[in-house]
Amino acid sequence: MKAAVIPEVNGRWxxxxxxxxxxxxxxxLIKVAACGMCVNDxxxxxxxxxxxxxxxxITGHEPVGEVVELGRGVTSRAVGDRVGATWVRATCGRCxxxxxxxxxxxxxxxxxxxxxxxxxSVQGGHAEYLVAGADETVLIPDGLSAELAAPVLCAGYxxxxxxxxxxxxxxxxxxxxxxxGLGHLALQFSHTCGYETVAMTNSAEKHELAGKLGxxxxxxxxxxxxxxxxxxxxxxxxxxxxxxxxxxxxxxxGGRLVLAGIDPDESFVIPPAVVYPFxxxxxxxxxxxHNGLPYLREALRLVAEGRxxxxxxxxxxxxxxxxxxxxxxxxxxxRAVVKY
Ligand SMILES: NC(=O)c1ccc[n+]([C@@H]2O[C@H](COP(=O)([O-])OP(=O)(O)OC[C@H]3O[C@@H](n4cnc5c(N)ncnc54)[C@H](OP(=O)(O)O)[C@@H]3O)[C@@H](O)[C@H]2O)c1
Ligand SMILES: [Zn+2]
Ligand SMILES: [Zn+2]
Numbered sequence: 001m002k003a004a005v006i007p008e009v010n011g012r013w014x015x016x017x018x019x020x021x022x023x024x025x026x027x028x029l030i031k032v033a034a035c036g037m038c039v040n041d042x043x044x045x046x047x048x049x050x051x052x053x054x055x056x057x058i059t060g061h062e063p064v065g066e067v068v069e070l071g072r073g074v075t076s077r078a079v080g081d082r083v084g085a086t087w088v089r090a091t092c093g094r095c096x097x098x099x100x101x102x103x104x105x106x107x108x109x110x111x112x113x114x115x116x117x118x119x120x121s122v123q124g125g126h127a128e129y130l131v132a133g134a135d136e137t138v139l140i141p142d143g144l145s146a147e148l149a150a151p152v153l154c155a156g157y158x159x160x161x162x163x164x165x166x167x168x169x170x171x172x173x174x175x176x177x178x179x180x181g182l183g184h185l186a187l188q189f190s191h192t193c194g195y196e197t198v199a200m201t202n203s204a205e206k207h208e209l210a211g212k213l214g215x216x217x218x219x220x221x222x223x224x225x226x227x228x229x230x231x232x233x234x235x236x237x238x239x240x241x242x243x244x245x246x247x248x249x250x251x252x253x254g255g256r257l258v259l260a261g262i263d264p265d266e267s268f269v270i271p272p273a274v275v276y277p278f279x280x281x282x283x284x285x286x287x288x289x290h291n292g293l294p295y296l297r298e299a300l301r302l303v304a305e306g307r308x309x310x311x312x313x314x315x316x317x318x319x320x321x322x323x324x325x326x327x328x329x330x331x332x333x334x335r336a337v338v339k340y
Contacts, residue, residue: 097112184213
């Protein structure tokens, strides 16, 4: 089969012939139709987060495709099912963390001693075929195309989890910092849930689009947000903790700042008390990741119902290296999806 292989750290992705994976007991073989490209795929390519620990290095954790073969003992999936796989698929089941009995989430990766992670510990979805445990896959709602479902498997899953993590209440205002893969979905999720929604972006050319995605208004910084009355929730989807620090001054009393973006380099800092008196505001800082499959199912349902629509740029598999370049430059509006 053909797969997009990362030859080395900072290498340009190459479309190569690699051995076809075979489904073992309990596994299914998926013919990948499309795989979204998360900025984390680019960060892994650059070695900013761990490079895939697999040879050949094939990443990608937003794959959607069709089950074409069942391994021994599979009962929960059938040939012809349309399925997706997410970043975190399974845990070791034996370590101290696993003994807590928590669901498989993004948290599992950093606590289980041997998690199974698509495109990091096992082959990812930027390939014509992928093997996954049958019960590690999710069914894609009927009528939802692979190209639109793919971004939900990480970007949608994370941004919906982040919004829910903040527990917004009726009449609250939600700001989204960073209008990219995660952020453009976060704006739509917030808007469709009826919250007053604010986009925080550095990019003037995204202002109009942000409005179309559900932003009631757009600001360029936390200082501007404060001028505009602040927000109860700020969802940080930018990969910058310094931008998150600046945004904090736009938090209303009792507000929640949710760090979904990952900054590989800098620490998150609470601003000096004269700028922002954190000690007095009753605010909370939360993290968010893939918070459990019920959140993914809800996100998929909102997309299948047309209440939220990923904006994607679709690439042919021969163009995969160009897609990486464009994602790396932040040029894509708003998720690159590669067809296989
Ligand atoms: N928590 C999780 O489990 C999880 C899962 C997936 C991804 N992530 C993280 O989420 C973040 C976003 O991923 P993505 O795929 O949505 O990336 P993306 O498509 O590149 O979008 C990120 C957006 O953030 C803004 N931005 C970029 N660099 C910035 C900087 N230095 N300072 C301030 N703003 C900046 C830009 O928006 P504007 O042009 O609007 O300013 C950009 O479009 C990344 O950090 C990624 O690692 C986390
Ligand atoms: Zn991702
Ligand atoms: Zn474990």
